[in-house]
Amino acid sequence: MSPTTVSPGGTVTINATKCQTPVVRVTAPVFDGVTLNGGRSAKAKVFPGAKPGAEYDVTFDCKGEKGTAKLKISGGGARPTGPTTPTVPGGVEAGDGGSLSRLDATQLLAGTALVAGAVGAAGVYAARRRSGSQG
Numbered sequence: 651m652s653p654t655t656v657s658p659g660g661t662v663t664i665n666a667t668k669c670q671t672p673v674v675r676v677t678a679p680v681f682d683g684v685t686l687n688g689g690r691s692a693k694a695k696v697f698p699g700a701k702p703g704a705e706y707d708v709t710f711d712c713k714g715e716k717g718t719a720k721l722k723i724s725g726g727g728a729r730p731t732g733p734t735t736p737t738v739p740g741g742v743e744a745g746d747g748g749s750l751s752r753l754d755a756t757q758l759l760a761g762t763a764l765v766a767g768a769v770g771a772a773g774v775y776a777a778r779r780r781s782g783s784q785g
Contacts, residue, residue, distance in 0.1 A: 651708060655722040659698040662721065665691035669712040678708040678721060696723070 651664050666674040666686055674686040681694040700706075702725040710717045 651719050651721065654720065655724050656696050657724050658696060658700040658702065661693050661695050663691050663693055664708070665689075666710050666712065666717075669715075671713045673713075675711040676708060677711070678706050680706050680721065680723065696721075 651662055653662065656662055662681070664676050664684055664686065666676070667689060669689075672688045676684040676686060676692075676694070678694075680696050680700040684692045684694045686692055700723045702723050705720050705722045708719045708721050710719070
């Protein structure tokens with residue numbers, strides 16, 4: 651499930667793996683039940699009236715085997731926290747379904763440097779073009 655912290659009215663992406671059946675039912679007190687079919691992920695919209703600061707259990711039901719994950723409701727402006735991977739003996743495993751939360755500081759700085767370099771090069775090109783120089 652990603653993110654594990656969401657604002658009221660926000661959306662979470664839910665997935666489950668390692669289930670023997672192709673259908674997993676996901677329920678929580680703060681969103682309508684979701685059915686995952688064939689290992690695909692699904693989105694759930696958190697109710698707008700969800701209580702900020704509260705934490706809720708999200709239940710994954712794989713043909714009677716159950717696992718849970720926690721979903722925290724932020725105060726509205728909090729950033730999402732990392733993914734959670736609950737497991738159930740026998741095979742249900744829920745995960746984040748892909749996320750950018752695994753980027754480290756070096757990767758973020760490298761990306762920022764690439765963007766800054768592209769913006770700088772565009773600025774130099776535009777300045778030269780305005781002044782009429784070619785070169």
